Amino acid sequence: MFNPTEIIFAVTTACNLHCPHCFVNREPNNLSADEAIQFLESVHNSTNSSIEKVGFSGGEPFLTIPFLCDVIKASIDMDFMFDRIMTNGDWWKNEDDLKTSLQRVYDAGYDGKIGLSYDNFHGQNEDRIVTFIKNVWEIFGTDALEIQSVNSTSTLPSISKKLKSLSERLNLGYEENISDSGRGIASLSDEGHFIPAYIQTESYQADDPRAFRDSTWFREDYCESMGQLLFIHATGDIAPCCGFANESQPLLIGKVTDTFDAVLEKAGRNRMVKICYEEGLSKQATLLKKKGKLPGKTSDACTLCDLLCRQGGMERP
Numbered sequence: 654m655f656n657p658t659e660i661i662f663a664v665t666t667a668c669n670l671h672c673p674h675c676f677v678n679r680e681p682n683n684l685s686a687d688e689a690i691q692f693l694e695s696v697h698n699s700t701n702s703s704i705e706k707v708g709f710s711g712g713e714p715f716l717t718i719p720f721l722c723d724v725i726k727a728s729i730d731m732d733f734m735f736d737r738i739m740t741n742g743d744w745w746k747n748e749d750d751l752k753t754s755l756q757r758v759y760d761a762g763y764d765g766k767i768g769l770s771y772d773n774f775h776g777q778n779e780d781r782i783v784t785f786i787k788n789v790w791e792i793f794g795t796d797a798l799e800i801q802s803v804n805s806t807s808t809l810p811s812i813s814k815k816l817k818s819l820s821e822r823l824n825l826g827y828e829e830n831i832s833d834s835g836r837g838i839a840s841l842s843d844e845g846h847f848i849p850a851y852i853q854t855e856s857y858q859a860d861d862p863r864a865f866r867d868s869t870w871f872r873e874d875y876c877e878s879m880g881q882l883l884f885i886h887a888t889g890d891i892a893p894c895c896g897f898a899n900e901s902q903p904l905l906i907g908k909v910t911d912t913f914d915a916v917l918e919k920a921g922r923n924r925m926v927k928i929c930y931e932e933g934l935s936k937q938a939t940l941l942k943k944k945g946k947l948p949g950k951t952s953d954a955c956t957l958c959d960l961l962c963r964q965g966g967m968e969r970p
């Protein structure tokens with residue numbers, strides 16, 4: 654069942670980087686802090702809500718610090734906890750700008766994680782990322798940072814080399830456990846510092862020639878790993894997850910100007926939400942295969958979800 658426990662505000666579509674694997678719609682859009690707070694109030698006042706946490710994504714959320722500070726303060730007033738602010742860590746002009754910006758977010762009361770997207774696709778300068786991490790440690794604490802990396806199974810160098818190099822620059826030890834599929838976890842640590850790094854492989858949209866070329870199917874998890882949340886796009890559209898197909902029209906379940914109860918009600922009537930959270934996407938894969946409509950296997954549930962959204966209709970037995 655779809656029962657979201659978190660809200661992620663994708664604060665803006667603006668970003669200082671241009672990563673080749675980015676799925677963010679780059680038309681200029683910014684969420685309004687007033688509308689975001691109004692939506693949070695409707696969550697807070699609803700008797701149907703299981704929402705406990707608030708997180709921030711983008712675009713690059715640190716390009717909209719006034720929004721972050723306003724929504725952080727309102728979230729604290731309403732007793733929400735924080736999950737993470739996802740950032741590329743490379744948005745600041747100079748170290749003074751970096752320190753001031755981080756301090757403003759800290760002073761607003763933010764005590765969640767700083768999630769750093771760091772890999773070969775983002776291609777940040779290592780010196781600047783070392784500076785970013787040291788300043789995060791200084792202001793938020795030495796366990797406040799975590800890394801999310803996308804590994805490439807094709808052309809780019811492996812993520813291990815990049816993470817190992819970063820750990821050496823930070824004088825930290827390095828351990829990793831990465832499977833043959835390229836997914837896994839690493840840790841950069843010493844006695845006083847700990848940075849977990851969560852490693853995923855690149856996702857492919859359904860029309861990408863590299864999609865549906867896997868030797869195994871995804872594990873059905875009813876979107877527990879990427880879902881059970883309300884992802885509020887910078888356009889104000891609301892999706893039921895942070896999977897890459899979450900800008901697809903068939904997955905949208907409301908607007909930030911709706912009430913939380915109205916969004917939940919729309920989600921209850923949404924066919925894609927029912928498939929992803931109740932029936933299971935693997936059932937759709939079986940139906941599509943029987944009808945000869947599957948181009949191959951994918952180990953990424955969101956790729957199949959994207960295919961279904963593009964087809965605009967779902968298979969029925």
Ligand code: SF4
Pocket residue numbers: 668669670671672674675676677711712713741770775
């Ligand atoms: S940092 Fe994130 S939002 Fe910006 S281009 Fe890269 S993937 Fe897209």
Ligand code: SF4
Pocket residue numbers: 876879880893894895896897898899904929934954955958959
């Ligand atoms: S499979 Fe679909 S609903 Fe589930 S996380 Fe991926 S995009 Fe979202």
